[in-house]
Amino acid sequence: MNEWLRNGFFLGLGAAVAGKEKVQAYLDDLVTRGRITPREAEEFAEELIRKGETKEEEWSQTSKDRVKGVFNDMGVATRDDVEQLEAKIERLENMLKQSGTDDDTKPS
Template structure:
């Protein structure tokens, strides 16, 4: 991962942690004031965590797509490219072995 992307990811992670802590404090305050039940506070917090996980997955997917596009644009082989070449090489080796081992 490039240094720029890594710094952006860490910044986002820090904001998420800070946001979670602030939300937790606010929810505790609302429960203490009887404006929310403990169960409602747990639901709100779980929704926040779930949304964060969903965004993380979305970010990872977009990051993967962007890195794959950059690799393709710069002529760099991806893992998929290498695996495809390995499969083709194995197939060719098997065909060659068959030809060499055929009786004349």
């Protein structure tokens, strides 16, 4: 699954780079033809970047939620679950030590 996520990341990164290059080429063409000013092209590019960042954050959260849902459906423990179990084990070990019935102190 790790390889799948890695490939997906690189696919998205490649698409983003290719998309940025195409947008920049398109804007350069519009400036060359005199349809927009260089300042307008820069403002448009900045607006696209802002919108892209917002969408990326939304997609990232959506992806996280989906992965959490899949792991939950599969019964995979979360970090919180593990931390709670570790704390419970530590409490139980302390109780055993206090009662003197720790397995490590019993002769074999």
